[in-house]
Amino acid sequence: MRIIYGTMLLGVTLAVTLTSGCDSDSLYVSVEELNFGETKSRLTFDIYNANPERKEISVELEASEEWFTIEPTEATSAAPAEVVEPDYDETTIEVVLDRKALAGDPVKGQIEIKGRRLKKKRIPVFAAPPYEAISLSTETLNIGGEENYLEVLVKNVNKIIDRLDVYATPDSAWIDINRTAISLGKRNSASTIIIGAKRSRLTGGYHEGQIIFEAAGFAPKVMRVSVFQPYQAIVTSNQMLDFERNERPMLMEVWNGNAEFQQLNITASVSDNWIEVLPRTFSSAAPVTSIDPVLEQPVVSYDKRQVLVSIRRRRLDEGSHEGYILFQSDSPLIAPRPVVVKVIKDEDGPDTSGELRIEDPKVLYSLPYLVDFAFGLTNADGDGFVAEPAQLTVGAFENKENVSALVQPVLHRGAARQLRAEIVLDYSIGMRLHPDAMDEMEYAATELFLAGLPEEALVGATLYYRDDLSPERVCPFTFDHHYVAEQINAIRDTMIGSFSSGSRLLDALRQAAVRFDRENINDEERFILLLAGSGDTSSTETVDRVVNAARQRHVRIHVLGFLSDLEGATLMLDIAARTGGVYLPVGAAEELPQVVSLIVDRLEANYLLRWATLKRQDVSVIPGFSVAFTSYPAAHTSDTPFNPSELAGDVLEGRLRLASSRTGDTATVLLRAEYIPRNIVRMRAVVASPLAFTVCPVPAANSGLIEHWNITRSDEDDGTVVLDMTSADGSPLPFATFGGLIRFDFDGTPSTGTPIFASFAIDNGIEEYAAGQHFIVVE
Numbered sequence: 001m002r003i004i005y006g007t008m009l010l011g012v013t014l015a016v017t018l019t020s021g022c023d024s025d026s027l028y029v030s031v032e033e034l035n036f037g038e039t040k041s042r043l044t045f046d047i048y049n050a051n052p053e054r055k056e057i058s059v060e061l062e063a064s065e066e067w068f069t070i071e072p073t074e075a076t077s078a079a080p081a082e083v084v085e086p087d088y089d090e091t092t093i094e095v096v097l098d099r100k101a102l103a104g105d106p107v108k109g110q111i112e113i114k115g116r117r118l119k120k121k122r123i124p125v126f127a128a129p130p131y132e133a134i135s136l137s138t139e140t141l142n143i144g145g146e147e148n149y150l151e152v153l154v155k156n157v158n159k160i161i162d163r164l165d166v167y168a169t170p171d172s173a174w175i176d177i178n179r180t181a182i183s184l185g186k187r188n189s190a191s192t193i194i195i196g197a198k199r200s201r202l203t204g205g206y207h208e209g210q211i212i213f214e215a216a217g218f219a220p221k222v223m224r225v226s227v228f229q230p231y232q233a234i235v236t237s238n239q240m241l242d243f244e245r246n247e248r249p250m251l252m253e254v255w256n257g258n259a260e261f262q263q264l265n266i267t268a269s270v271s272d273n274w275i276e277v278l279p280r281t282f283s284s285a286a287p288v289t290s291i292d293p294v295l296e297q298p299v300v301s302y303d304k305r306q307v308l309v310s311i312r313r314r315r316l317d318e319g320s321h322e323g324y325i326l327f328q329s330d331s332p333l334i335a336p337r338p339v340v341v342k343v344i345k346d347e348d349g350p351d352t353s354g355e356l357r358i359e360d361p362k363v364l365y366s367l368p369y370l371v372d373f374a375f376g377l378t379n380a381d382g383d384g385f386v387a388e389p390a391q392l393t394v395g396a397f398e399n400k401e402n403v404s405a406l407v408q409p410v411l412h413r414g415a416a417r418q419l420r421a422e423i424v425l426d427y428s429i430g431m432r433l434h435p436d437a438m439d440e441m442e443y444a445a446t447e448l449f450l451a452g453l454p455e456e457a458l459v460g461a462t463l464y465y466r467d468d469l470s471p472e473r474v475c476p477f478t479f480d481h482h483y484v485a486e487q488i489n490a491i492r493d494t495m496i497g498s499f500s501s502g503s504r505l506l507d508a509l510r511q512a513a514v515r516f517d518r519e520n521i522n523d524e525e526r527f528i529l530l531l532a533g534s535g536d537t538s539s540t541e542t543v544d545r546v547v548n549a550a551r552q553r554h555v556r557i558h559v560l561g562f563l564s565d566l567e568g569a570t571l572m573l574d575i576a577a578r579t580g581g582v583y584l585p586v587g588a589a590e591e592l593p594q595v596v597s598l599i600v601d602r603l604e605a606n607y608l609l610r611w612a613t614l615k616r617q618d619v620s621v622i623p624g625f626s627v628a629f630t631s632y633p634a635a636h637t638s639d640t641p642f643n644p645s646e647l648a649g650d651v652l653e654g655r656l657r658l659a660s661s662r663t664g665d666t667a668t669v670l671l672r673a674e675y676i677p678r679n680i681v682r683m684r685a686v687v688a689s690p691l692a693f694t695v696c697p698v699p700a701a702n703s704g705l706i707e708h709w710n711i712t713r714s715d716e717d718d719g720t721v722v723l724d725m726t727s728a729d730g731s732p733l734p735f736a737t738f739g740g741l742i743r744f745d746f747d748g749t750p751s752t753g754t755p756i757f758a759s760f761a762i763d764n765g766i767e768e769y770a771a772g773q774h775f776i777v778v779e
Contacts, residue, residue: 014487021125022119023051026050027118028049033126035543036127038128040339045093046090047090047093049079049089050088052079059076059113059118063125064135067127068095076091100158100159102131103161103217107124110122132158133136134155136223137153145377152223154166154192156187162186165183166214167180168193170225172209173198175197178194195748197227207228209226211658231261233260236337236470244342247311249308249577253305267280267327276311279307285303287615288301308584315381321343322342326339361636363623363642364522365646366522366647371610371611373623374607377605383587384604389412392628393633395625397624398613400619403614407612408611412607419454419526424528425531428500428504428537431500431501435509438492441562445594452596458479460476463496466500471504476661478661478662504538507539510545513557516553524554525603527556527603528556528581530558530560531560535571535572543571547579550579551564556581558583612651613647616644621641621644654675654774656671656672656674658671660779666749671743673740676738681733683706686722686763687720687757689757691756693746704741762776
């Protein structure tokens with residue numbers, strides 16, 4: 001029995017041993033080793049149950065080192081299905097190498113795989129340098145078309161080293177780095193470097209390069225760098241405008257210098273509000289290359305545009321100032337072009353005593369005892385200040401004494417005097433070659449300028465177009481602005497034909513200036529509007545003679561420049577500045593309304609202040625005046641005194657003037673007051689004319705004095721017409737005032753040599769003139 005028992009025990013022990021032994025065949029591993037080498041960071045292998053006799057196996061995977069990880073770390077695999085081809089239940093194991101956790105020599109580790117009743121398996125794992133330590137905040141850097149420099153963060157991301165020396169090497173000369181050697185401490189130590197583009201080494205277009213960041217024993221990092229270099233196309237005649245203490249505007253030229261761009265639309269912006277640029281927008285066509293027929297060499301012509309730069313000195317504090325103008329195209333492909341502007345201001349800071357500034361004041365003295373101040377008003381920014389005279393408060397001063405309450409000064413717009421203007425138009429070869437410019441010139445004259453003048457303004461026109469012909473009068477001074485416009489619009493069809501040549505600009509200006517007489521300077525507001533393309537080539541007159549003729553007659557010359565001719569523009573700017581006018585270049589047709597309005601606004605911002613002094617002694621009197629809108633007044637004191645005894649005259653004698661014009665089949669006469677005595681509440685005119693006419697008062701908006709008076713017309717049997725004009729409310733006209741009274745419009749014109757009026761008289765015998773008031777009429 002014992003023997004049998006012992007045999008049974010041995011059998012059980014053997015069975016248990018066989019059942020619990022290590023199975024080396026069921027677990028299949030697809031690799032014998034994993035070698036990451038010098039570059040790889042991720043490897044995979046498969047495991048599965050290869051034994052159809054084992055229903056399922058489960059394993060655990062363990063990494064021997066921290067520099068790599070396993071996913072998943074557990075797996076279960078069922079027995080392969082019984083088909084023709086075995087279908088294994090595979091699990092893919094991913095092994096990830098952390099190169100940031102290594103440094104120095106190659107390394108070795110292992111993966112241990114174990115499971116119940118399975119023989120352990122070990123897979124060797126190898127890795128070799130270079131390892132990783134360098135990290136960049138970006139691997140691509142786009143500098144763009146405007147930025148020059150950008151920041152990049154370089155970091156040590158290695159987990160085991162305490163120091164990292166990085167060297168940055170660009171592959172292109174245009175890449176700029178503020179430093180190429182970067183020393184970093186232990187993990188997460190970082191440093192910022194500045195990377196930019198040396199744009200002076202770039203041509204226009206898109207450029208690419210790279211920077212290699214290297215550290216010994218570690219993998220390099222490559223940063224790709226790209227930059228767009230705007231094309232150089234905008235060219236300026238000046239890189240800097242230094243005004244110093246010069247108060248005149250300066251001219252410069254801007255043009256398209258790149259033939260690859262058919263047209264540039266350029267806008268000028270300023271860094272500071274004390275810099276003023278005109279025009280602000282303009283276009284310039286691409287340069288054109290042609291062959292000079294004489295030299296037989298290529299010649300490049302550029303579409304140059306004039307730009308006028310002015311300084312608003314009232315916006316400056318005392319000292320030296322610097323700003324800039326930036327000329328930019330509407331295309332992002334074009335590089336902007338800056339021009340530096342410098343100026344010196346000697347005076348103290350901006351005048352903040354009031355909102356008005358008195359511009360170009362002139363004092364005029366006339367009989368009887370009249371003091372007239374003609375002046376312009378601007379706001380604090382230098383723009384023309386336009387207001388109704390009744391909105392302004394004025395003061396009159398004599399030897400610094402306020403005499404306003406005694407003399408009761410009267411203020412009118414400058415146009416209250418007879419406004420007389422001559423338009424001078426350039427049809428010479430420069431404009432002939434640019435028909436669009438001629439269209440713009442005629443549009444500016446007929447549709448913009450004439451439309452901005454009061455109806456009672458006398459306007460004439462002159463043209464010049466050939467060097468061998470004198471300038472021609474287009475039409476004489478007339479009140480009929482529609483007629484002037486018609487004559488100008490017909491010039492190309494009826495006056496100049498198809499041929500033009502050299503410019504006689506100076507001859508035309510002097511002829512226009514001497515058409516203004518010297519006798520009525522105090523009674524008229526006068527100016528010439530020159531619309532021109534280029535300068536002078538063929539005149540016999542000089543700039544000085546033109547300026548002297550204009551100044552002797554108190555004629556301002558305003559200029560609109562339509563073509564790019566820097567020499568000619570400089571000449572025109574000089575003439576305008578010396579006569580008290582302005583020169584304005586026209587950049588584009590759409591700017592014309594704004595540009596012309598600057599001239600019209602200057603006319604509307606002119607004023608005339610008058611009073612009759614009560615002093616009669618043989619003494620020297622220095623007059624002055626003040627004017628205010630809502631705040632502290634602006635003031636001016638003349639440096640030209642007057643002697644009342646030299647201005648003696650009959651204060652009871654009023655002066656009236658007839659201004660007439662004949663154009664086409666119509667005629668117009670304007671009756672104006674040059675001086676009104678005290679207490680005038682009625683006027684009576686007796687007139688006769690061979691032509692039928694209508695009568696209307698000059699509107700108050702055009703500085704008329706009696707728009708609201710009652711006017712009664714009586715056609716007498718003897719052919720005369722009696723016009724009885726009486727104050728509607730009995731209020732007299734202001735003493736010493738001036739302005740328009742009534743306008744006569746005639747049907748037809750009398751024959752040559754026949755006066756419009758056969759007779760014109762003021763009835764000085766009416767009872768309202770009992771104090772001795774009376775009027776004389778002059779033409």
